[in-house]
Amino acid sequence: MKRNTEIMSILIIVGSKSDLHIAEKVTKVLNKNDVEYDLQVASAHREPQKVLDIIKKKKYRLYICIAGLSAALPGFVASHTDKPVIGVPVSAKLGGLDALLSIAQMPKGVPVACVGIDNGENAAHLALRILNV
Numbered sequence: 001m002k003r004n005t006e007i008m009s010i011l012i013i014v015g016s017k018s019d020l021h022i023a024e025k026v027t028k029v030l031n032k033n034d035v036e037y038d039l040q041v042a043s044a045h046r047e048p049q050k051v052l053d054i055i056k057k058k059k060y061r062l063y064i065c066i067a068g069l070s071a072a073l074p075g076f077v078a079s080h081t082d083k084p085v086i087g088v089p090v091s092a093k094l095g096g097l098d099a100l101l102s103i104a105q106m107p108k109g110v111p112v113a114c115v116g117i118d119n120g121e122n123a124a125h126l127a128l129r130i131l132n133v
Contacts, residue, residue, distance in 0.1 A: 009060070029128075
């Protein structure tokens with residue numbers, strides 16, 4: 001994991017340790033492109049204050065949120081920042097369709113980009129395009 005005391009480019013948040021295998025897909029692409037990131041585990045449902053503390057602690061240019069089931073994490077983060085948020089739905093129940101629809105159907109004013117189920121690679125590639133890296 002690349003760390004820097006300055007502004008981090010990307011914060012990757014996984015809703016559960018069981019989602020870390022998807023985060024590895026993201027970090028592999030970011031490492032290959034020498035992009036700085038931070039990786040945290042925090043649940044929007046079980047640890048909302050921890051999520052808030054993480055996203056407010058440092059300034060990030062973009063957030064990648066990896067979550068399954070109801071996948072509240074990407075929308076929760078998007079509601080507390082004006083930076084781009086990319087949601088990665090994880091296949092847990094219902095083949096990941098529940099998570100995909102939860103991420104894709106955000107209310108107006110709380111935009112979240114959504115990539116395919118378990119597609120951490122595309123989340124990283126989209127982040128690179130958004131950051132113009």
